Amino acid sequence: MPLLDRNGAREDGWTHSESAATGNIPAVIVPWEHLAEALDRQEPDQTVGVLIPNHLPVSQLAPFLPRLALVAVAFPAYSDGRGFSIARQIRRAGFPGELRASGPLIADQFAYALSCGFDTVELPEASAARQPVEQWLHAKDAFSRTYQRGYGAPERNILDQRRAARVAAATAG
Template identity: 65%
Template sequence: MLLLDRNGAVEDGWTRTEGAAIGNLSQALVSFEALPDALSQLAPGQQVGVLLSNALPASALEPFLKRLSLVAIAFPAFADGRGFSLAKAIRRAGYAGVLRASGPLIPDQFDYALACGFDEIELPEGSAARQSVLQWQQARGRLSQTYQRGYRREGNILDRRRIARAAAGSAAT
């Protein structure tokens, strides 16, 4: 698997576990189903992260957010955008840790993933073989405006059009 952040490829210090057994791992990534048990075993200095289905409601994760160091959201296909919505909901719920998109995303989705609150993207081997780190870096910053509300601080295309029309209408009177 290739792990990317906004600056390029990075090392992954997290270890995926089977079930809730986190043993002496310093950074253990568990399934949502195993999360309560893994958190009950947490020793000083250990960090726990969770791998979520993109169909899980953010409200199901909220009770655990303050104890998590990593939230990884699975993307079963690049065309399945539910993970973007889930990421925004998790950030709105106050999660400040690392947010990871995990699955076969494409470079064209990099800006959008970052705007939704993701810090990193984990690509499967097949995707990493087809899309170089350079392609991902070149895609970053390519989209300067979005249609969706709430993904960029400077607003979106639709709001800008509405403001421009209102200004033109008031100037005409």
């Protein structure tokens, strides 16, 4: 599946496993159901990530976050936005690793995914074929300002800019 970050397409150094059997895979993503077992089997030089459903309470994931290098949030459909809320909760819980949206998102959601804390978007082949990388990058830069508070770009938030202008005007006058 193609992988995008804020700069465009990139190689994926992670391998998906359908079970807890991680073998000699240096960087492996396991399903949520097999995470505890995969961490118990983790090799010393191995990095483990997890693919979680978009309805998993972050409180269930939180105890595992310090041992994970990647959390992928499944998006079953582009119209199901629960993964965006989960991303913000995971970042608020202090997760510093790679946060990945995995599923059939559309280019118009790219900027919002990044502002919610996602680092990468993993697309099914069909989605990537419909919208090339250039379209994703154009969509990411289509809005210079947002209403949502995001991660990594506080200067883009309209509400914070308005608040700062009001404070500056009040102190100047």
